[in-house]
Amino acid sequence: MITLYGCGEGFGLPEISPYVTKTEVQLKMAGLAYEKRAANPAEGPKGQVPFVDVGPLGGGVRIGDSTFIRGYIERTHGVDFDEGLSPEQRATAWAVERMMENHFAWALCHERWLDPVNFAKGPAHFFDGAPAAVVDGVLAEVRGNVRAGGMGRHSDLEIVALGVRSLAAVAAILGDRRYLFGDRPCGVDATVFALLAGALTPFFEGELRRRAEGFGTLVAYVDRLMAQFYPEFEWDLEPVRRPVAA
């Protein structure tokens, strides 16, 4: 039995962490049974979620990082998430995955963590009950990480502009297809779905979300994959779609 450790439902999403969502969707794509538990990222082998425990009765080997978990699933369970893709499509899939996880995700992190209103209603609750100094320390660390990743060196408008370029790139690759590379989902669909759902959740306000809402094909793509992989979850984009009263 595989045990998947993540954050759990929240922020208007079936899973708070986009990386955990990616792994969960890939487990569902592979048709593998798994159990899900909430964990403190520090308990994972890389100090982050997701991580999985793949031993019997949850006492076995722990693997951290969504990309290495994917590799484990593919090697151990005879799955190729990119089956049927040409070498060029596989290369594009990898490039899109890196763009979304290592670039777009920083724009999302900036909107969620460094906008004071979004932070207060969302991530701040990870630290409920903690002294203010602890919260300030975490925020300083996040700000440092966003800056070290490069994104935090830009103005708010520049960060949104970079995020929008990634959205436009994904929309161009998707075209009018059901999934990124055709009629069946491949590995990178899990990543793209996870990051786009994170950007679109009506739980947070922000320019990046507003710009994401403007990509109708991406909104429909997230709706589709949400219904397919989280049919039990009430994905409520109504506040986003409802016309704003004059």
Ligand SMILES: N[C@@H](CCC(=O)N[C@@H](CS)C(=O)NCC(=O)O)C(=O)O
């Ligand atoms: N490269 C990692 C990224 C995972 C990641 O950034 N996880 C975040 C939650 S969204 C985390 O655990 N952050 C806690 C930390 O870095 O201390 C993956 O693909 O799994």
